[in-house]
Amino acid sequence: MSLPEFDITGQKALVVGGGRGIGKGIALALAEAGVDVAVTGLTPTYAAKTADEVRALGRTAVSLAGDATKSADMDQIAQQVLTDFGTVDILVNCVGDSIRKPLVQLPEEEWRHVVDVNLTEAFQGCRALGPHLLERRQGCVINISGWASFRGRPLSSAYDSAKTGLMRFTECIAQEWAPYGVRVNAIAPGYFPTGAHVG
Template sequence: MREDRFSLDGKVALVTGGAYGIGFAMARALAEAGAKIAFNCRSREHRDQALEEYKQIGITAQGYLCDVTQEEEVRTMTAEIAKTLGTVDILVNNAGIIKRIPMHETSVEEFRKVVDIDLNAPFIMAKAVIPGMIKKGHGKIINVCSMMSELGRETVSAYAAAKGGLKMLTKNIASEYGGYNIQCNGIGPGYIATPQTEPLRRPQENGERHPFDQFIISRTPASRWGTPEDLAGPAVFLASSASDFVNGHILYVDGGILAYIGKQP
């Protein structure tokens, strides 16, 4: 009986940016818990490659070409999902980008692009699925936030601003729609070993570890980078009935960084 609370049998889960990395790992975990998976991608090549990778691990997923910053494309995608799989029960707002540029060198266009994908798109996606969740009487929205929802750091002004905004959007959705039995929570990954962070982990020409790699290892009580699989359990928990009284919370999966002041020099 206790295990049933984590079952997602019959649920429809839409994971934005679910073609690789964190999104793929969370979608896989949701599928293994019983959910039917849909994901979006802006590239046909990446979409088709992801579909093949899902197939290889025994998951039947539906992939859609959709730019989540475009409301009309999102409406078309969610309508198609409703026809083929059913109304979305679980939305994971995972799609995102980061640009590592000093703020005074960041163009307004670059800043706006990051905010558009990392903050405006989750708003557009949530707006599209909430009416169906209200009609069904339940729903789960998981926004992929960041430690930068809490902390600042050099060169990521746009990303930190967007993720801080996403944290507050999460709390507001929880406040506004909790009475409809819709829970909106966030997952705040720490530093995760993905293609996006590979440049920060790549050994230097002399074979030594990248200085930022050394920094992260020293600041993480777990003494390692996270893996996409570390987000699987939190995603299933927040998508399942086990979290029905958890709302407006950001679950940081960071190996303890936010709790740690660091070693004395």
């Protein structure tokens, strides 16, 4: 049961990457706070399971599958959520992946994959749902970055660069959308268990 201070009953949220790990935790915490939640995943499996847990908490849930790094997928997801919910008050961009390799052994496709799933996914989520938030002149965006955004490490150039870029992206959009009453923030968690035992 959520504390009264965190009661936001009646709001609607889209949690991109909410099938497992941090995203799943956020989706369930929002449900406990009274929020109806749409959950996405690359495949339907984990998103559907999280949606079932949201329903078990007494809230409405929608599960959707799509690639958060692709504009066509995110446009379709945004349209479906707006069709089902009518409005969205909260957008959480929570997709991520990491590959630890020395730079000289990192193929271009792996670099692009890591940058896309940690940075481009937030761009796509904001781009797809942004017009709705700006038109309503209210709402909030929460981008999930990481402590890696504050300190670079060996063997982690793609991931750490992408998370740092996500922080700057968040700052830019926060200033761009503030005049419209839309808040944009980032959270930078540390290590978090994301294995099958939590998803």
